[in-house]
Amino acid sequence: MRFPSRRLAGLGTAAALLALLPAAAAARAIEAQYDRLLLTLCDALVATQITDPASADCGALVCPSTNPQVHPLHSRAAEAVYPFAIAWRRTHDPRYRDAAVKLARWLIGKQQPRGAWGEAWPNFDGWAGTTADQLISLAGAYPFLRNELTPADQTAWEGAIRRAAAYIVQAFPVGNINYHPTGAVALLLAAEAVRDPVPAWLAKADALVALTFRAVNADGLLTGEGQGVDLGYNLAQSIGFLALYGILKSDESIQERAAALLRTHASFVYPNGAVDNSWGTRSYKWTYESGTKTAPGVYFTFALLADRDPDFGAAEQSCLDYLTTHALHDGLVTTGPHADQHASLTPPCLYSTFARAQSIAMALTYAPGRAARGPAVRQKNWHRFFPSVGVTVLRTDHLMATVSAYGAIDRYGRGQVSRGGSITNLWLEGFGATGFAQSSSVSVYRREEDIHMPDESALQPLTPRAECTIDGVYYTTLFEAEGRMSVTEEPGAVVVTTEGRLRSSTGAAAGVTYRLTHRFFGDHVTKEWTFVSPHPQVIRLVEPFVRDPDLVVAQTAPQRVRLGFGGDKAWAFAVERAPTGNTLTCNEDATPYWSPFPGVNGRPVIVTLTTTPGQPTTVETSFGPDPVSRKP
Structure with missing residues (x-):
């Protein structure tokens, strides 16, 4: 296991160039920028992986952070299985495939009998709502990796996916509202990943999405985070998963309702690409980049809906530029522009890095070719x-x-x-x-x-x-x-x-x-x-x-x-x-x-x-x- 070294070449701001390119070329350019960034984040994550087969935690990612815990093994870090799989699919570099297989094997070994994964380290107990995130990673990656797995691993993956889906059907809705659409997408991906899915998975998924839309208030804001509105989680997770759910089901109505929510929430994207969650109920985790530390990130949200409003593409590019220019430290995503001046946050925790890698991987999987993103003028006054x-x-x-x-x-x-x-x-x-x-x-x-x-x-x-x-x-x-x-x-x-x-x-x-x-x-x-x-x-x-x-x-x-x-x-x-x-x-x-x-x-x-x-x-x-x- 080693910690990452700097790998930021080629990730400079692209906004000025994009403004000069035709729309189709701009779409290709942003996809290339996503590709470079995905590999940067995945390389940083692979560098933290335990690869010693003699270790009981072989495959786990070791968090470089020492505050508040010293080098914890986050169960949610296994969300990197999906971006690793997409990185392998796009580059054919076996390092990413092997990292995904090892990480998934470790994650499956930590699954509770009831199908959940606990978020707390070192016992992997405590809050288990994030099981939806791990299920998205396993179920999303499985179709790309199935033929690369041994029969024993295939059986283990499918068993873990089924157990996690059963847990979500039994336990959800749970916690803050972001878990509703996240759980819905997890169940839909699980149903696509395995043979003979349980019909209750899809019924529960539909119910969770309906419950989410019922939480939109008179101002067009999604409520339900900390008994109120949190711009960060809404923009970087809930709206994105609503959009993805609509895409996976080819449901135009859901996609358009997600776009309507995004138009309201995107008012808080600043000219420099930062996301303003200064006022939200969970602003205690506010980051300029994506609005919150632990949600997937705003990139897939804007990418999946960019064909519905040119302003979404402009915001997507601004946010991506902010990440690449202001929020990376040795390939890891930081909490803010001055974080690396403080020992409490140096080196950074892995959470934002694997979460953003997931968001970017989903943008690359589901958004390319959906629209030619032309430059849009951000309005003033x-x-x-x-x-x-x-x-x-x-x-x-x-x-x-x-x-x-x-x-x-x-x-x-x-x-x-x-x-x-x-x-x-x-x-x-x-x-x-x-x-x-x-x-x-x-x-x-x-x-x-x-x-x-x-x-x-x-x-x-x-x-x-x-x-x-x-x-x-x-x-x-x-x-x-x-x-x-x-x-x-x-x-x-x-x-x-x-x-x-x-x-x-x-x-x-x-x-x-x-x-x-x-x-x-x-x-x-x-x-x-x-x-x-x-x-x-x-x-x-x-x-x-x-x-x-x-x-x-x-x-x-x-x-x-x-x-x-x-x-x-x-x-x-x-x-x-x-x-x-x-x-x-x-x-x-x-x-x-x-x-x-x-x-x-x-x-x-x-x-x-x-x-x-x-x-x-x-x-x-x-x-x-x-x-x-x-x-x-």
């Missing part, structure tokens, strides 16, 4: 308000932003979901390595899913916010789960306003109300805060900015801070209006301003003010390009 979740996403000429007042805290709590009307993602054209100027994270870092989240020291949220401390109790706008959002337009601006109260982690109100009004212009944003408190109250406005390695922050005036990257172009954060005695600083220790999800470091800029008792106290700030063209 639009906004969408989703009242059901209290979230607004918008695009102007040179920026894109998400503002969230989502209050779905029943499952995971206000420390994991609520954002109180804050900007949770802000992209500015030309800012830093990816364009992200501000981002967000959970307000209280907690390992909600132990095996997927590293141990960390005390962390500060990356989300912009107002905060105060009263009698030793911390209150912030981030804990407001009942904020009231409205969206209007003014000349040249989209205006997003949220009203609420500063609250503690338990939901107790501080007695301080706030109204936060964002105005988004072509290339800058202003914030107007108005507070009302019965007593003089010291309040801090914390504005963390994405801290790329070459970011230079300097205070150029008492009420002005410049942010630049060593060239002539820079941006400025300024206090435009505030009560007498306020202060602006940018020298607070930035070390705690980090989160493994979305894998970003922050640099805080802080405004401190004191309210006037019983009277509205207003502060206005601005952030955008600095008109002074000199280095900070």
